[in-house]
Amino acid sequence: MKTILNEWYGPSSDELAEFYKNGTIALDANVLLSLYRVNGAQRNQILEVLGKIADRLWIPYQVAYEYQRNRLSVAWSVNADFDAIETMPEAVMQSVIESARASLGEYSSKAGKRVRDREIRNTIQRQFEDAQSDLIALAEKHQSKMKDEFKSIRSTHTIGFDDVKNNDPVRDALDSLIDESNTGRPPSAEVESARRADAKTRIENEVPPGYMDVKNKPDPSGDCLIWFELIEHAKTTKRRILFVTDDVKEDFYIKVHGRTIGPRSEMIAEMAKEAGQPYHQTTLDGFLRSANAFLDAEVTEETISTVRSAREYTNRVEISNAVLADAMESPISYAPTDLTSVEYDVFLALIRDIESRAEGNSDASMGVPALGLLGSATAAAESRGDVETLERVLELHTRLGASSSAIINTQVSIARVLLREKRPVDASIYLEGAYANARRTQSMRRFDLGRQLAEALIQSGRLEAGRRVLTDVLVEIDSAADGKGSLITGERRRSGELYRNIFGKEFPTSGHSG
Template sequence: MKSVLAEWYGPNDEEIGEFLANATIALDANVLLALYRVNDAQRKQVLDVLTRVSSRLWVPHQAALEYQRNRLGVAADQQKAHDAVASIASERVTEVLSTAVTTLTELCAEAVGEVRDREIRSAIEEQFTMTVSSLEAVLTERQLAMQNKFHELRRTHTIDFADARNADPIRAALDALITDDRVGEKPDAETLETRKKKAQTRIDAKIPPGYKDANKDDATGDCLIWFELLDHARKSTRPILFVTDDAKEDSYQRVRGQIVGPRVELRAEMANEAKQPYHQTTLDGFVRLANRHLKTAVPEDTIATLERSRVEANRAGREVRGRLRDIRMIMHPDGFMTPAGLVEVLGDGYRSGESLLISLTNPATIAALGVLIGDVVVVRIDKEGMYEILGPVLDVRTGEEREFTMPERCPACETPVVVSATPKGRPGWRCPNEECAPKRQRDQLED
């Protein structure tokens, strides 16, 4: 039966060893992007494993393109996560201290409320004062220690967004490892169009891989990579081991939630079309197999981090592309104003044609993202329906895009804008005209 239905028989441990030792090891974009989600030491460990098999590495052109398009967004996500941790130390701890001091002050008042003896009252108040002073000293000391530690963690384990834009060390390492001859050939326009039409036909028929992306503006990416894998296998004498963290059911076969290997249809198609054995695994699975069969020594905690990163990435919301038509000011009742991007969703898929108003927080955020008015931008829509601009699509810029500048006057009343601290202690742009608030509210209701 095995020779008749070979696609239903996954490789045994010995055959897995043959894949690790001899197969072309093809990498998906999400595997390259996973390097941004681990710390520096773990990243070096994964790169060392890839270096061990560097002569057999290969990246489909579509996967390399998707990596280049998405790396800045992933780097920005990691920086944002560390910024959120830092804000806990700088802001939330201060809030906890303020609340504790207020509560202790109220308790002190309650404790002495019925006490008439001045000496006893004074002694009680002194104890509360000493407690508040001790608490402030301890929390302030710990807050500073937390801030320093979090800053050090970010510096040593996260690629700064500015570095990723200008001198990305991860991309430099990958460029050294994945030389031009290890990247798939760029298809010409006619070939690409033919492949996309074929991919769409497969997606409509729910033929793996890629049909789970049917709601994306362009759902053909997974299929395009698969077509490149087939073409490469036809010209090669090696089996194909595809390492991908895209764990959707149109790529991997699952039994009770557990990944047990690639979809049977993929094994069958590779055997029929290219006459080559085929297997695929996740990055954490690949590193674990490398430890077993190539005698690498990546620690289990690194593999666990890769696994957690993969699971979280697969839970993320969808992404769409849109045109940043304008950056407008959102006026708040307290006079502060924040920039927000007016984005028109492109394509003919999810939310196509809708206009979204997405907060950009402040000019520093706009500068960090590198977006210009008129850019095509990538927008993430999370599972709660929240929107976030991840960054521009640089390769479709026309030169007609323009930079955003903060207005010098209030858009509602023309009063000169001032820079002052927000309630959270951050620099903010504010209209100082107290008479302007009703007009701001009315103008926004009319808009």
């Protein structure tokens, strides 16, 4: 049966070794772009492996084109993620300070109302003020320490956007490995037109690879164009093809109950029919792991793990069709969220107990011991996608007089779950509430929350509503007196990029006409 339906059989260990030791190894654009998502030492390990197979390395023309077209946006995205990370200390400590100031002020007032003697009352209030000052000083100390640590991490793990733009070390390294001898030639206008027509037909009939790109790419034909080049190259060289790609959607791989089994059998059969050559494909992390076995490479497990994590993150973003990844959606992390079912049931029981005790109790102070538990419940419920419990927590926060920061955190947690469920209309309702609360209290988070709200509105088809919110955010950022702070500077960049990506033009720095 194997001789008749060979495409349904994965390669044996000996066949796999043949791909690595003697086959053409072709790289996808997402593999080249992944070099911007690892640190310098990890990048060197990957480049060293590519150097080992330089005489058999091949880059389709369409891959080279997509790499050149996308490298700056990927570098920008990586740097934007670190911009967000660097602003976290300021956002976190601002939230801590706001919460401490609100809570201590509230209890100072309550304590003062219980004491008639002015001198005693003043002494009590001074103690609260001293505690507030000490907490603020401690927060500022840790903010400075965290900022220094994050800057150090960034300098080690990223290439600055200006460096990529002006003197890209990744592209220089690739140019030393890839030249005219191992890059596909640009097709003639006639050939490209014919290939695109063929690609259109294949996509309409869901012939792999590439048909799933119709959902999230303006031009979904790229994968088909690469595939046509791979077939032609195998036919010309009469050598088997190992294609390294981090695209793991169902139009590239067979998947069973969420598990990736191997390349689509249709692709293996087509390569055999058209070029008479065996075909196999793998991800970059899979390639590096096998390179250790078949090419005597020395890629560390840390590098392989980082490459895998970057691939999984990038594919999650693509599949969910997120407009932008946001690294600072929730400035406060309460507790580990990897709870067992039993532990989560205990959380739910405690929430029911708080609800029972809070029923009909108008004294907000009774809920103070419960607020920390509710914060932990928010994190746990979000990780499980439990919107019903999150809504109950939000109601309790409101009933028990929680800080605006705690209420905002819960509103954002609900919105994030709804966005994961592809319910941007419902998510925008909670983000509107969070944004309104942040603006009312003049929280520094209002800029970030406004941008998130604009994204949700745009995803739900309310383009003009999203434009209005985003315009308000950018106008407020541009007019902020402390606009040179790192938090505001980073948010101005992210909000400006969103405006440019959605509306195709820069937001005006004066006049503020959208």
